[in-house]
Amino acid sequence: MTRRLLILFFCLATLLPGIALAQGQFKVLVVAIPNRYHHDYAVVAKPQFERMAQRHGFDLTWSWNSTPFDGDLSPYAAIVLLNTPGDELKGAQRTNFEAYVRKGGGVVAVHRALIFNPPGEWPWFERLIGRTFRIHPMVQTATVRVEDAAFPAAFGLPANWVWTDEWYEFNAPVTRGLRTVLSVDERTYDPTRIWPGQTANGMGEHHPVAWYHAYDGGRVFVTALGHTPALYDEPLYLEHLYGGLWWTATGKGIDTPR
Incomplete structure (x- = not known):
């Protein structure tokens, strides 16, 4: 009798994998659309996000294109635009995304997602990001400073963090109420080190x-x-990403107005 019960259990587990896998604390959609300067990063990032989902107990959907924005976004507590800018979304996809945010949806925008081309074409998205991109020098090592140690994306970081990246420069904020978590100390790298003609x-x-x-x-x-692929192997960077994702999906870890 016991053997029969065990066989029945394993059969049910095989037939119903969705029940076993859909028990996370929240659902996350990661959109990683390859582009000219950011494509090979995803080979490293995808398995790291999968491990992150297993470690922290959330359900992960990974997409290489924008088709999820054609459907129902409401199951997702957060959408991660991983090196994926808003100009990848067209027409009704943009309307659907706006409706998702207005209903309380969370958004994590990583690196290339901060650049929208052409500027001014989708003001709502630029306000979602909060700042518009200006230019960046060559990749260099610099010191990152924690400005808000009480925010989850900074919980695992040292007060001063040596990091190598592409240091985006921004214009004046286009949205009020932005709260800075990290800043870069320009004294620790050369902001003028850039390509000829720029x-x-x-x-x-x-x-x-x-x-x-x-x-x-x-x-x-x-x-x-988050510019180079190797950065997605760095534990501190992954803690930084998950801290921001956790707050975005749940609102937990900090008292903040909605």
């Missing part, structure tokens, strides 16, 4: 590289870090 001068003393805010009914976490 000019970059840095942003000065206050150069944010990660921030968060409440926007149009939803929660948004933005990080400019």
Whole structure:
């Protein structure tokens, strides 16, 4: 009798994998659309996000294209735009995304997602990000400073963090209420080191590289870090990403107005 019960159990487990796998604390959609300067990063990032989902107990959907925005986004507590800018979304996909945020959906925007081309074509998305991209110098090592140690994306980071990345520069904020989590110390790298024919001068003393805010009914976490594929193997960076994702999906870890 016991053997029969065991056989029945294993048969049910085989027939009903969805029940076994769909028990996470929340659902996350990661959209990683390859583009000219960001394509091989996803080979490293995808298995790391899968491990992250297993470690932290959430359900993960990974997409290489924008087709999820044609359907129902409501099951997702957060959508991660992983090096995927808003200009990848067209027509009704943009309307669907706006509706998702207005109903309380969370958004994590990583690195290339902060750049929208052409500028000004979708003002709602630029306000979602909070700042518009200006230029960046060559990849260099610099010191990242924690500006808000009480935000989950900074919980696992040292107060001063040596990091190598592409240091985006931004124009003045287009959205009020942005809360800076991390900044880069421009004294620790050369903001003018750029390709011939281009000019970059840095942003000065206050150069944010990660921030968060409440926007149009939803929660948004933005990080400019994450250019090269090797960075997605770094435990501290993955803690940074998950901390921001956790807050974006749940609102937990900090008291913040909605």
